[in-house]
Amino acid sequence: MQKIFLECRECNATYRPDFKYVCDSCFGPLDVKYTNKFSTKLFKTRSANTYWKYFELLPILDKSNIISIGSGLTPLIKATKLGEKLGLYNLYIKNDSVNTTFSFKDRPAGVAVSKAKEFNLSTVGCASTGNLASATAAHAAKGGLKCLIFAPKNIEQPKITQAISYGAEYIAIDGTYDDSNRIAAQIGDKHKIGIVNINMRPYYTEGSKTLAFEVADQLGWKVPDQLIIPVGSGAMLNSICKGFEELENVSLLGDTSNIHVTAAQPRGCAPIVNAFKEHRTEIIPIEHPDTIAKSLAIGDPGDGRYVIKRLSQYNGYADDCNNEEIIDSIILLAKTEGIFTEPAGGVSISILRKMVENKMIDKYDQTICFITGNGLKSPESLFDIIPKPKIAQPSIEKILSIMR
């Protein structure tokens, strides 16, 4: 029996699990479905320290094709100090800022590059807003595949420095993320390159599901009440929902239909929030994204309309925040919980704070706020904000005279 097959998200046509990403009859996106029977006890008893703990619900057929750099099983922190500030008793931070390449993108990239190996491809690539570049490049390095990065020429310097260090080739596009995406799609199809977030997308998105698996696992196989998720293309939010659905299907979780899912976006690029607030199902693209949350600067989000669907399925909400609020929230999280995040994480915290202000979260709700990237990846946004140090002569009297 095959472990998996592909199914069209629009018309439900089914396909063999090949190197394929759109439906032949309606051009809809394809999703991976699982047919394997396995003992769910495995997930409760297996000791592991990567997200491959959940192998039975990941789309790799042969374990020998797994390329792992040790990602996943990141901490779920009970945010007691931030919770106290906000009046929440059960606030948790899913801290993916400490993943191997310092963002959650190790999950989708790791699964997609492993699948590329399973398909015997020699080259992978991606279109990236920054973090996916490093995650793809690192897994390609470990697996011995070549890696091409297509990204706007203005992506954050630490992110591109990191990606190139893993040996990837960076093609800097004089344009937006959407331009990079279009070019990567054409080159990928023409040269049989596994572009992880485009022609490998059915497999890529499976990786992010492990965020749902880990949260459920870390809560002792309990269903949370609130999920606050930063959104760019929308793939991660959609995958997290798919993950909870699958856990319910295999009876590892009870009823998941009462989960409240919130999409968080930065104001300068919030096409999904705009659609949600205007009760539209179609997304109007943002042509020139303008935000410090560069990893969320996707003007034409591939999974945008599916995020809207998920929000209506899961008692959802969507909101945006400005640059000032993002920076304020980065600092609040760092000062209360000791976690330093990049602007995308500041977006999740800002929306959490707005929801608390608007009394949308009960103080006892099990609330999970997803922190998806590390602050060291984009320090620029803070350079002008943090106080300049006082320079002191190396003498005790001088130092005591200026200390707070």
Ligand SMILES: *Cc1c(COP(=O)(O)O)cnc(C)c1O
């Ligand atoms: C890519 C990214 C996101 C958004 O994920 P999508 O699947 O594009 O919605 C959120 N946070 C960080 C840090 C990212 O790199």
Ligand SMILES: [Zn+2]
């Ligand atoms: Zn179809």
